[in-house]
Amino acid sequence: MSAVELEPGFIGDRYRLDRHLARGGMAEVWLGHDTFLDRQVAIKVLKRHIARDETAIERFRREALACAGLNHPNIVAVYDSFAHDGFPVVVMQYVQGRSLRDLLDKKRKLTPGLSIMMGAAIASALDATHQHGYVHRDIKPGNILVRPDGHFLLADFGIAKAMNAPEGSDLTNDNIMMGTAKYLSPEIVRGKPLDGRADLYSLGLVLYECLSGKVPFLSDNDADTALARLQREPTDLAHLRPTLSPRLVRVVHKLLARNPDHRYSTGEETRVALLAALQDTRDDATTMTPPAGQRIVLDRTTAQKSSSAHTDKHKIRGRSSASGAGGFFKSTTARLLLATLVLTGLVITAVMRTRDPENVVIPQEIAVEAPVMTGPATIAAVNSFDPNGDDGIENEEIIGTLIDKNPQSAWATSCYADKFFGVKEHVGVLVTLTGAGTGALRVNFANGPWGAEIYGTTAPPPSGFEGWGAPLAKEYRTRGEIVKFSVTTPVTHLLIVLTEIGKSATCSTTNPFQGRINEVAFIPA
Numbered sequence: 001m002s003a004v005e006l007e008p009g010f011i012g013d014r015y016r017l018d019r020h021l022a023r024g025g026m027a028e029v030w031l032g033h034d035t036f037l038d039r040q041v042a043i044k045v046l047k048r049h050i051a052r053d054e055t056a057i058e059r060f061r062r063e064a065l066a067c068a069g070l071n072h073p074n075i076v077a078v079y080d081s082f083a084h085d086g087f088p089v090v091v092m093q094y095v096q097g098r099s100l101r102d103l104l105d106k107k108r109k110l111t112p113g114l115s116i117m118m119g120a121a122i123a124s125a126l127d128a129t130h131q132h133g134y135v136h137r138d139i140k141p142g143n144i145l146v147r148p149d150g151h152f153l154l155a156d157f158g159i160a161k162a163m164n165a166p167e168g169s170d171l172t173n174d175n176i177m178m179g180t181a182k183y184l185s186p187e188i189v190r191g192k193p194l195d196g197r198a199d200l201y202s203l204g205l206v207l208y209e210c211l212s213g214k215v216p217f218l219s220d221n222d223a224d225t226a227l228a229r230l231q232r233e234p235t236d237l238a239h240l241r242p243t244l245s246p247r248l249v250r251v252v253h254k255l256l257a258r259n260p261d262h263r264y265s266t267g268e269e270t271r272v273a274l275l276a277a278l279q280d281t282r283d284d285a286t287t288m289t290p291p292a293g294q295r296i297v298l299d300r301t302t303a304q305k306s307s308s309a310h311t312d313k314h315k316i317r318g319r320s321s322a323s324g325a326g327g328f329f330k331s332t333t334a335r336l337l338l339a340t341l342v343l344t345g346l347v348i349t350a351v352m353r354t355r356d357p358e359n360v361v362i363p364q365e366i367a368v369e370a371p372v373m374t375g376p377a378t379i380a381a382v383n384s385f386d387p388n389g390d391d392g393i394e395n396e397e398i399i400g401t402l403i404d405k406n407p408q409s410a411w412a413t414s415c416y417a418d419k420f421f422g423v424k425e426h427v428g429v430l431v432t433l434t435g436a437g438t439g440a441l442r443v444n445f446a447n448g449p450w451g452a453e454i455y456g457t458t459a460p461p462p463s464g465f466e467g468w469g470a471p472l473a474k475e476y477r478t479r480g481e482i483v484k485f486s487v488t489t490p491v492t493h494l495l496i497v498l499t500e501i502g503k504s505a506t507c508s509t510t511n512p513f514q515g516r517i518n519e520v521a522f523i524p525a
Contacts, residue, residue, distance in 0.1 A: 012082050015043060015091060031094060039509070040094040041079060046087055060088045066134045066160040074125035076145065076155040096506060097148055101141035109213035112248060113278065114397040118144065119207045120274045121152040126203065127267025130196030134160045137194070139202035140183040141209065149412035149506050149514070150398040163195055181222035182215045186258050189226045197260040200270055204255025211252065212240040229258070248277040376524035377437025379403055385428035385495060387464040394427050402429065402520040410446050413515040415507035419500050426465055429496040431520060436490040439524040443496060446516035448479035451500035456491030468495060476500070
């Protein structure tokens with residue numbers, strides 16, 4: 001029986017084949033169900049004509065071996081391996097979502113913040129892979145999976161190679177380069193011995209594509225594409241996307257050094273460098289919240305009014321947040337400047353730091369509240385709020401889904417072992433309005449049970465959960481529902497605090513709890 005002839009039913013005594021998912025050159029992948037552990041799985045079966053090839057069978061076996069000892073949240077797990085009617089079968093973690101290739105084909109390039117989070121996740125996965133003694137050798141967007149909650153996983157260890165493997169054990173010959181031409185490291189092209197830094201180079205190519213919309217080396221055929229990286233350096237990423245932070249550009253180009261000794265030595269070093277660059281993210285489309293203070297968004301009309309006290313040299317212009325992931329002051333100067341903002345009839349002087357001409361960050365110690373706008377207050381920006389976490393944010397790269405007017409999209413917390421967030425206790429969403437207003441905050445909670453508290457203020461929002469005063473409302477429901485919270489006192493900032501979360505199908509059995517919110521809206525009184 002070939003994989004093509006497989007039909008829904010049982011395989012390996014415990015796995016039920018439910019439906020066909022994908023067909024590749026070597027294998028077929030089915031959505032299955034593990035009846036012993038009551039969970040969905042992906043079942044990969046080698047095709048009949050491939051199953052006669054001993055080399056292909058050995059590669060299939062090595063994929064299972066390479067993953068078997070790996071237990072990492074950013075690596076697709078392998079659960080089981082066996083033979084069915086003489087055909088090799090691998091049972092893997094089922095990842096609901098799509099590949100980074102699919103995402104790039106649709107969007108062409110990603111925000112710096114999302115690119116950094118992807119890179120950090122895969123760097124962490126590679127660090128575990130390399131410590132386990134393997135080089136992946138096929139890092140590319142097609143082998144990076146993206147779950148609906150924005151979680152990234154590394155997949156397909158089909159051509160992974162043990163670092164200590166003896167010569168001649170590569171299942172290939174001198175005329176074959178393993179991997180995909182656009183994402184090969186110089187060492188692979190030259191046929192040199194490999195270590196984990198070869199994978200880090202490939203990750204640099206993926207990051208370059210995410211940020212620029214194209215790979216740095218592309219020729220008429222695979223051979224020329226592969227050789228191009230030996231003959232020249234990639235085009236400066238800063239020339240292709242000038243609004244990127246210099247630190248992020250340096251990280252990517254260090255990964256793309258032709259000499260492995262000039263790259264980061266480990267995946268962990270790469271991860272740390274990427275997360276450090278997160279603090280300097282400059283691009284207009286980024287969703288990251290600057291650690292030094294809070295962003296405030298103005299529409300163009302109000303920005304012009306607010307700048308009336310400035311000289312022409314210090315005019316401020318603004319924009320509404322199109323992505324829903326946080327707004328920015330936009331300034332025409334890259335220097336430090338002193339701005340006088342007219343807010344509700346009160347002139348407040350604030351020192352404003354700029355990291356670049358596109359972002360003006362107001363330091364927290366002298367942060368000012370959002371200006372009162374003419375007309376009803378609406379949502380100007382949303383940001384994740386996680387002061388008890390390591391970095392102060394919680395899946396910030398997808399926070400814009402809360403106000404994208406698509407009820408099917410969702411922002412989600414990370415997955416937790418405890419429904420009360422463990423030692424963190426809370427995770428929240430900060431909603432910034434265009435001005436002080438009253439009305440109703442409508443929140444579409446996607447799963448349950450859940451508990452939530454709503455806080456509000458007209459002052460600069462406190463940096464932690466403390467200091468918000470008494471909650472405006474509290475609620476607990478056993479299932480996902482749309483709930484309206486009444487806001488009777490004028491506020492400019494609202495904080496949605498999740499105090500309890502339910503189980504989510506996108507999480508693992510080890511960390512099954514996740515808060516999910518489909519949409520947030522403010523209905524002015």
